Amino acid sequence: MSTLIIHNTHILSFHEGFKKGSDAIAVHDNRIKAIGRFEEFQTLIQPNTQIINAGGKTLMPGFNDSHIHIWKVGNLKTFMLDVRAAKSLDEMLSMLEEYSKLYPDVAWITARGFNEAGWKEGKMPTREDLDKVIKDKPVYVIRTCAHIAVANTKALDLCHISASTKVPAGGEMLTNGNGQPNGIFTETALGLITPHIPAYTKAELKQMVKAARDEMYSYGITAATDPAVDPLLLEAYYEMQHANELGFRLNAMPIILPDGSDQPYPIPEKYSSDFLNVNTVKFFSDGGLSGKTSALKRHYKNSNEQGVLRLKKEQYLQLSKSAMEKGLGIATHAIGDAAIEFVIDIFKELHEFFPDHTKRIEHLGLPEEKNLIDMAEHHIAASMQSIFISELGKNFIKYLDEDYLNHCYPIKTILAHGILTALSSDAPVVRDFNPLKGAEAAITRKNNEGEIIAANESISIEEAMRAYTINAAKIGNTPQIGSIKEGQLADFILLDKDPTSIATESLTTIKVEETFVDGKSVWRREPKS
């Protein structure tokens, strides 16, 4: 018997044993029970079986965003001002001013999302800029990359920051012409400010996760990895899982080193359930390309900067070993070629002792050929963001020399090396985390201005779809999702068109019609009135 049957559907299964010609799936409770032709399913139908005629729509596994800061996506819908739409410094300043008038009781004004590369002023805001609109209240604005932030004078005063403040290793406090802090901080130096901002409560964190979830459903995302989970957020996630409130498959990756501190958090326990998995911990080895904090071997274009390497080798190796001894895998953020090489050297060492533990590199923006050979040999996986090409491509063109630019986010080459590669969004670093938009960028290699970046790294739509489903499930060690296969957890979506047989430029016109998690419909597109 079965609880749900969907028929008259075109199935994209991403499972090698899929029987061609199947047009129906049967679900019992939360698992896929059968896949085949509808006429073979008669014995599965009971009086209470829900039967849906999909009218020829495409059914595929729910998308899995293998790197998305879920609570931060939700935060920008709840407690933090979203300034990603600001097209100039002036526009961002007016948004801040308006927000502070609208919410007079907020103790700290926090905002996120500026990207000066698209601004007519062409420069980052400083504390003097922020002071022009808000003086009486601390203001903290995070750049879109989350590796750079700017604070106003009131905030610096509250944090007791002056020219003589000691800056932690792996970060910078920028200064103005007089040697005074100009309000801009990078990488670990963000830790000079963040501890002074009132922390969110667990209840607020849960509210943010729920706020993000509905947008995820609307894009057909049924599984996600949160790649930076601190102890309080981990508690919130556990509580949501126990209360059955998550509603999507979550792979939570605890961070071990808080920003600006050498004092590691305790290594968490490994945990596995249908909705929540904790099986990998996370480190950051460098920053982002769009803000010139990724660690490069050569200089950024027209600059003498080379980014920031954040980790100390010995500490990183020891903490990784301790985590692996508890059965956990290691994920490390690495974008620049210098950072990637640094991480791979550590992973090779770890591989000697822990050959089967997950080792993954987040982003992998500028790998060299020899890195990819090492990665394939030592089973190092990658979670990459093709969507950066469209949303941050303008920054790449501005900051990277030609050779770097022609080899950035080389997804095709990485796949050709046989490296397990998942695609993801890293939202809210990008605004649009629609996986179909990510797939489009992986194929066209076009930025939002229409310029093409590293054209020969274009992949196929099938490769992109697999990277957002089955590969993402593999990299997250959750084999029970990611394909349409008997016995799998019943997470799937119905699309109005088949992404694998549509022109690339039309991919984002495809609509997710309905999203199913655990065998139940959790979201449905409102019919146009």
Ligand SMILES: [Zn+2]
């Ligand atoms: Zn990230």
